[in-house]
Amino acid sequence: MPLRLLANRxxxxxxxxxCVSAIVFAMIRLIPGDAVAIMLGANTEVTPERVAALxxxxxxxxxxxxxxxxxxxxxLRGDFGTSLWTGRPVIAEIGAQVWPTVQLTVLALALGAGLxxxxxxxxARLRGRFADGAMRVITVAGLTIPSFWLGIVMILALATLAxxxxxxxxxxxxxxxxxxxxxxxxxxxxxxxxxxxNLSRLVRSAMLDxxxxxxxxxxxxxxASERSVLYKHALxxxxxxxxxxxxxxxxxxxxxxxxxxxxxxxxxLGRLILGAIADRxxxxxxxxxxxxxxxxxxxxxxxxxxYAVIDPRxxx
Amino acid sequence: xxxxRRRPLLAFALAFVAVQALMAVFxxxxxxxxxxxxxxxxxxxxxxxxxWLGADQFGRDxxxxxxxxxxxxxxxxxxxxxxxxxxxxTLGIVAAFYRGWIDRILMRAMDVLFAFPVxxxxxxxxxxxxxQSSTAAIAIAVVYTPIFARLLRGPALVVxxxxxxxxxxxxGASDGRIMLMHVLPxxxxxxxxxxxxxxxxxxxxxxxxxxxGLGVQPPTPSLGLMLSEGxxxxxxxxxxxxxxxxxxxxxxxxxNLLGDALRDTLDxxxxxxx
Numbered sequence: 001m002p003l004r005l006l007a008n009r010x011x012x013x014x015x016x017x018x019c020v021s022a023i024v025f026a027m028i029r030l031i032p033g034d035a036v037a038i039m040l041g042a043n044t045e046v047t048p049e050r051v052a053a054l055x056x057x058x059x060x061x062x063x064x065x066x067x068x069x070x071x072x073x074x075x076l077r078g079d080f081g082t083s084l085w086t087g088r089p090v091i092a093e094i095g096a097q098v099w100p101t102v103q104l105t106v107l108a109l110a111l112g113a114g115l116x117x118x119x120x121x122x123x124a125r126l127r128g129r130f131a132d133g134a135m136r137v138i139t140v141a142g143l144t145i146p147s148f149w150l151g152i153v154m155i156l157a158l159a160t161l162a163x164x165x166x167x168x169x170x171x172x173x174x175x176x177x178x179x180x181x182x183x184x185x186x187x188x189x190x191x192x193x194x195x196x197x198n199l200s201r202l203v204r205s206a207m208l209d210x211x212x213x214x215x216x217x218x219x220x221x222x223x224a225s226e227r228s229v230l231y232k233h234a235l236x237x238x239x240x241x242x243x244x245x246x247x248x249x250x251x252x253x254x255x256x257x258x259x260x261x262x263x264x265x266x267x268x269l270g271r272l273i274l275g276a277i278a279d280r281x282x283x284x285x286x287x288x289x290x291x292x293x294x295x296x297x298x299x300x301x302x303x304x305x306x307y308a309v310i311d312p313r314x315x316x
Numbered sequence: 317x318x319x320x321r322r323r324p325l326l327a328f329a330l331a332f333v334a335v336q337a338l339m340a341v342f343x344x345x346x347x348x349x350x351x352x353x354x355x356x357x358x359x360x361x362x363x364x365x366x367x368w369l370g371a372d373q374f375g376r377d378x379x380x381x382x383x384x385x386x387x388x389x390x391x392x393x394x395x396x397x398x399x400x401x402x403x404x405x406t407l408g409i410v411a412a413f414y415r416g417w418i419d420r421i422l423m424r425a426m427d428v429l430f431a432f433p434v435x436x437x438x439x440x441x442x443x444x445x446x447x448q449s450s451t452a453a454i455a456i457a458v459v460y461t462p463i464f465a466r467l468l469r470g471p472a473l474v475v476x477x478x479x480x481x482x483x484x485x486x487x488g489a490s491d492g493r494i495m496l497m498h499v500l501p502x503x504x505x506x507x508x509x510x511x512x513x514x515x516x517x518x519x520x521x522x523x524x525x526x527x528x529g530l531g532v533q534p535p536t537p538s539l540g541l542m543l544s545e546g547x548x549x550x551x552x553x554x555x556x557x558x559x560x561x562x563x564x565x566x567x568x569x570x571x572n573l574l575g576d577a578l579r580d581t582l583d584x585x586x587x588x589x590x
Contacts, residue, residue, distance in 0.1 A: 019425075023428065027440060031444050031445075032445070032446075136573075143572060144516055145565055146524075146561055146564050146568070148524065148527055148561075149562070149564060150561075152543065152550065152558075153558065153561070156550055159550075159551060252435075254433045254435075254436065255433045255436055255524075258436070259527060262544075270528075273436075289437075293433065293437075296431070296433055
């Protein structure tokens with residue numbers, strides 16, 4: 001990739017990250033009423049002294065620009081402040097709970113995206129009025145099935161069929177690798193199904209487009225096997241929309257993971273964020289949203305670069 | 317009508333959505349019971365002649381709560397998607413019409429909002445404004461605004477380049493008139509298709525927020541809330557949780573199918589695309 005393009009992309013990235021941080025910074029300041037009194041009211045009696053002390057601690061008594069610079073400067077050094085009630089560094093609380101969510105998201109994405117290719121190819125082979133209609137209804141259903149409901153139904157089914165199997169909760173990978181994957185499998189399936197429906201449909205339509213192209217006819221004419229025609233020649237055509245879609249879906253999955261975690265009692269980001277909202281621990285909430293969104297932006301940036309590697313047309 | 321006869325899927329989707337929408341609008345008349353009325357003897361009982369889908373932990377009729385839940389879900393989603401369409405659509409058309417720096421600034425602002433994971437941004441907004449059905453609607457509207465702006469800007473660029481827009485300019489029509497009378501009508505099919513698809517996903521976002529306790533507040537019947545309350549009694553009586561979730565699916569499914577069928581009918585070029 002030409003350096004100029006990379007430099008432009010990096011500049012774009014910096015701009016988006018700056019704006020994201022400004023919006024997240026504005027969050028606490030947009031709370032209607034006195035944010036500090038609201039925060040305090042969750043856990044203690046609100047007295048003028050306590051309000052003043054907390055206000056000074058978060059820096060709300062400074063001019064806005066000073067506040068922002070101090071906040072973002074500290075954040076860039078990895079200091080997101082201390083949690084309002086526990087006094088622990090916010091970043092440590094996030095670090096302790098972000099992994100189950102990331103793991104769940106990645107597993108769901110891998111399941112959804114991985115199965116989408118063979119499913120989509122298989123779906124492309126079934127053609128005809130009835131098959132088209134049936135597949136459309138099935139994929140639309142898959143697309144609109146609420147993951148948190150699917151999770152509940154699966155728990156219910158498992159409790160009936162195999163009452164002894166432990167489906168809820170979370171064990172760290174380092175303690176029990178098999179148990180870790182085992183516990184995450186059901187939530188990942190619940191979370192990944194809509195992605196599977198979405199992506200396999202995309203693969204199918206891209207395959208159908210490709211199968212009538214000249215280069216596929218040429219490949220058949222030169223005697224390539226059906227498997228090679230499908231996977232090597234036709235599927236390449238589907239790569240680009242597929243990669244874009246995976247990037248978009250990652251954000252959707254992360255949000256979905258927050259909800260699905262609640263169903264399976266997984267102590268992840270969802271519990272952290274909901275807890276922060278209940279405790280009105282806004283600095284923690286702010287930091288969590290900032291860290292996750294920036295991670296997400298950087299990931300999409302990498303996907304974009306990948307895109308340029310796959311598609312020579314984007315490079316120029 | 318002729319189109320509907322030739323497109324059974326569209327006809328089916330339209331009827332499917334219409335029935336649910338009508339039930340939601342006339343929830344008070346259609347629902348067999350008051351959704352808040354407690355029948356202690358029926359508590360956590362399964363489906364019966366009196367309570368077709370069973371009763372919840374307070375003995376409230378699940379079917380009646382689902383019908384009223386549809387109403388709450390649709391009210392929040394329709395308001396949110398309508399506002400997002402109005403704001404996002406306007407921004408998208410304005411960006412396409414003026415191009416240049418206006419386009420760059422507007423779309424860059426949309427990119428920034430788009431950078432946030434949908435549900436995370438919605439949760440953040442609800443947390444700031446306080447959990448309520450109205451703030452859930454605002455959150456969904458903010459999250460969907462950049463989506464509409466992006467979706468409409470592309471087709472609007474094409475329309476703005478067309479001869480009839482140039483013609484309208486030549487006869488001296490004002491910018492506002494051109495956008496409203498010439499550009500907008502030509503985007504009707506895109507608007508119709510995307511509104512229906514996004515309504516479907518808004519239903520899911522609303523249900524997620526309510527499920528997390530960040531949307532509709534009890535005792536107002538809400539599908540997401542029913543699912544989250546029903547979860548606590550899952551092993552005792554799964555009816556409330558299972559049926560309320562199925563009701564979310566049915567509502568989102570109908571709208572998505574409708575958008576899909578509309579896309580085929582209005583724009584065959586887009587068939588099968590996401």
